[in-house]
């Protein structure tokens with residue numbers, strides 16, 4: 586089974602430029618999580634920080650007892666073997682055929698014999714739907730196939746944590762849908778902890794168990810998918826609807842004057858007033874094992890139900906199987922459910938794998954200024 590990744594108070598700057606600050610979240614073991622965020626908000630830097638390729642100046646990333654930020658290089662190197670990485674372009678060697686590309690980590694990091702290497706490589710090629718293509722060069726296949734080959738290579742060392750950086754970039758909608766299914770099927774088969782960075786709204790809506798979003802150098806929220814998918818936070822509502830109206834501009838953040846003009850033009854009602862539907866999550870292809878993460882997540886989320894905003898709570902309840910016994914009445918649930926009451930944001934609670942900050946409040950660094 587996958588292992589938990591616990592991020593606490595992570596802050597990264599390059600020179601004087603702060604990328605993000607004080608990020609805290611837990612990637613629950615074996616579950617699929619997605620990190621959203623406008624371009625340039627530091628999602629790739631975040632992925633690289635998890636595996637110790639980028640060293641943040643503050644905070645910790647705990648993986649099986651190893652802090653990927655502060656531990657000795659030797660320990661970080663060992664812990665990195667628990668990860669499988671899928672980069673945007675597949676990151677394949679152009680002069681090697683797919684077989685040799687996928688075999689590369691096994692030849693580099695293990696003492697396996699060639700017969701065993703062949704068995705593992707062919708099994709992984711089969712998993713990503715590339716059986717029969719092993720003799721092709723990366724230049725002879727489509728972008729989608731290159732991504733799947735990159736995923737196969739990420740899988741050969743039996744990773745417990747898989748990080749995928751924009752698995753959909755450059756793919757058409759149909760291939761993106763196949764990629765979504767592939768990621769869910771993969772989770773069903775190997776039960777690894779997965780974190781996917783994407784801009785794709787279909788992947789965001791249908792694949793993850795948990796979702797987070799980076800904006801203005803902060804983690805706007807991280808928690809069960811229902812929290813983000815029902816959120817009324819303007820930046821989340823704008824991102825999920827792909828609208829030009831809202832705090833996100835062409836150069837990531839709009840200035841105060843632009844936002845004021847938009848607010849004037851929104852007399853008919855703000856963009857985020859429309860409630861969004863939470864579409865069902867994808868299920869593994871028939872014939873594959875059930876995702877073990879589903880049951881674990883259900884228990885975890887039910888345990889934190891009364892910490893969730895009402896819309897998210899309703900979405901969780903609506904997603905429960907029909908044959909489940911009724912939930913016990915919760916006093917706090919009844920208190921929050923009164924008509925006319927404002928929804929409450931989930932508080933920072935890394936143990937419950939939920940975190941949120943109010944990005945509209947001024948922060949100590951001045952980065953949370955009201956636009």
Ligand SMILES: Nc1ncnc2c1ncn2[C@@H]1O[C@H](COP(=O)(O)OP(=O)(O)OP(=O)(O)O)[C@@H](O)[C@H]1O
Pocket residue numbers: 599604622623624625626627628629630631
């Ligand atoms: N090694 C580096 N040195 C200096 N700045 C860097 C370095 N790596 C990344 N950055 C900067 O960090 C910021 C965040 O980059 P990152 O690639 O993580 O964004 P992103 O959210 O993944 O963007 P996109 O969605 O467009 O891929 C950018 O301004 C980038 O220029």
